[in-house]
Amino acid sequence: MRRLTTVRDLRATNRSTALWELYLRGALSRQQIGAATGVSLATVSNVVGELIEQGLVIESGLEESNGGRPRGLVQVNEKYGFVIGVDIGETAFLVELFDLAMTVLASHRSSTVLTHLEPEDAVTHVVEGIEQVIADANVSTKDIIGIGIGVPGVVEHRDGAVVHGQSVGWDAVPFEQLLRRHVALPLIIDNGAKTLGQAETWFGAARGVDNAIIALLGIGVGTGIISNRQLYRGATSSAGEWGHTTVVVDGRECRCGARGCLEAYIGAAAIVSRHEELAGGDQHVTQLDLEVRVDHLLATRADDAFAAQVLDEVTTYLGVGIANLVNLFNPQRVVVGGWVGQRLSEELLPQIRAAAARNALRLPFSHVEIVRAELGADAVALGAATLPISDFLSRGGPAKIAPQPATDVRRRSV
Amino acid sequence: MRRLTTVRDLRATNRSTALWELYLRGALSRQQIGAATGVSLATVSNVVGELIEQGLVIESGLEESNGGRPRGLVQVNEKYGFVIGVDIGETAFLVELFDLAMTVLASHRSSTVLTHLEPEDAVTHVVEGIEQVIADANVSTKDIIGIGIGVPGVVEHRDGAVVHGQSVGWDAVPFEQLLRRHVALPLIIDNGAKTLGQAETWFGAARGVDNAIIALLGIGVGTGIISNRQLYRGATSSAGEWGHTTVVVDGRECRCGARGCLEAYIGAAAIVSRHEELAGGDQHVTQLDLEVRVDHLLATRADDAFAAQVLDEVTTYLGVGIANLVNLFNPQRVVVGGWVGQRLSEELLPQIRAAAARNALRLPFSHVEIVRAELGADAVALGAATLPISDFLSRGGPAKIAPQPATDVRRRSV
DNA sequence: CGTGTATGTTGTGCGCGGAAACAAACCACG
């Protein structure tokens, strides 16, 4: 966090907190801002006036009056700038361009089979997508605040993001460096589970919660951990690697090389192959098949005893995994998402809750809600797009605006 | 965190950060303080001057000069105030009185068998201990900044601390309320594993580390999680309950009622009874015996194949538990402490590291050090005593000092 | 003992937020 020492830093933080409030809560009156930020009304007026002059904030109607002057509402100018969110996912690339209200203005999808993705190919796909959405939405490059990218793997920040993505065969790929050769805009790269977590925290099932965990179940299994409304990153920002925590010592073999990992029990591939192990069947499964097969399992569980058993096992292991998170992190809410998570929690949420209850300590469990994710799989791109917005709000606006001339303008206009 | 809005808050934070630096790093020159806090030398002089006048800080010698005026060093006045740390542990009560340099000025120990501890008895023991150490150290009550208490169980903060301690049979005991009837001083109550974690962070094996986990292995098994140099508490401050995370689905029965908890494999009682299960032996083990038996296991592991097997198993499970923490929290350092942890890591640390390496992801594991705790079991009381100090430093000194008169004094003296 | 060098302190000015006075916008009621 930036240190706060001089009087001018005060202005910067007050600007920033006002912007955050306005962004997350929508249109607010000046008194609401004052109450939320703790500054006097006079200062709110002052700060808001500055923000309006610079175009970051616009007036948006009046409240109903109850006898006196009606409260004027202000809100963030949705068209002040634009952001791009990129999802490099398990099944496809998705590039979306948003305004600040997170309305999708343009979208570009391209699918690939990602068993072995060449970094250079990924760069090409992403750059193409970015150029495409900018052209489609017809926005000026200088109005784009930044680009956020969610990748399938651990992201290490040293001299730009370095990606370790086992599932796509990436070992210490300097993805940020590669991209910067073709993209001049500000880039922020993070793990896809983390960006999904951010999306659910800002706009989905974890909205308004201080401490939450968003579990992402797909082929891979991961989490985004929200602590004090912020992503928990750990020392080298690889925190939340839930999929390879051990739930059975000496258990099933996992693709990571260890044994008994959670992913080896509740990952999409594990679910399907477990059913084959019980029922017999072809061993050749492509990734696209996985979705169909998981759906089929859920649909036929009333008739297919093996399917019922598999889902029962999955529910148990998922419950154990969640219980471990609850014991260790003591969150207020656990959100189950990702395409496998969505489907499972759609039909089996009570059983998942029960399994978690059996394995968690009573006290932390009594304070936690286990809910289904509200946003779909596209939320990874949405969450990625929130990364530059988060920066933008924390900086209190664009970095370039020199506060001095702005003050002059105001003075002259008086 | 307190919000920072007015210009006066600036002074308060600068005071506080200066105090923190001085406390954690010892005697510093004014320029060092300036560099660490980011304020100008003039302001440092100003703030330090105020602190010296109020007696919180004293001058402590000069540095060697290399040509110019020698740097004057300042440090926190160790005798400005005193704190009391209390450890309500598995085997005894320990009450200690410290000065701000954490020198023990008086100590009071009383042991009990804690299988069923009456809250009222605990209150009596603690109050007696507090009165005793105050009398022994011959300090004035008004010079005591506060009392910190580490308890064996989860602490919930609502209307004062409420303690849930299964191992001592406490279910929602309003311990703070009970104590306040007899103690007028400021009280801070927290989980013993967390206070130990704080002690190792400030003075022990996790000193200077931003993200660390201190594992406490005794009869119970818990952790103190340090994130950004602060204790991670979660939503209701029960975070870090490691002992009852599941490492074997459908595994050994645990005293908590669930199955396969880590504590059922590496807790002191589990270790001893596992050896009995293999070797046969009397089923009657008191808590005091446990220490002897664990020591015996370690001493005879070269000759006793069963002992070797038990320790091998324990090492494996401990490694798995640590690996799970590493994957989820991505710390820079894991400190193994508690009396069982100390003994195990004394002799088996390489094996523990190897077991963790087998089960953790490569990337986070490559950034973590697994080390032995530096402080003994008494550190729970030490850590508890840091709680009021932490408050004191964050407030920038005692709450009562009105800044206005102090300024007057200075002006008059000019 | 003077000169050079680095440290500590003392004014001065700028920018910030708070309090209070003031201006503005609306409702209600006669």
Add this chain to the structure above:
DNA sequence: CGTGGTTTGTTTCCGCGCACAACATACACG
């Protein structure tokens, strides 16, 4: 339709805190 009451928004003034720069201080060295 106008006036008083009420609530909101703006402006002015003041105190405060920090940065900058000039000044005072303390030591080493020759």
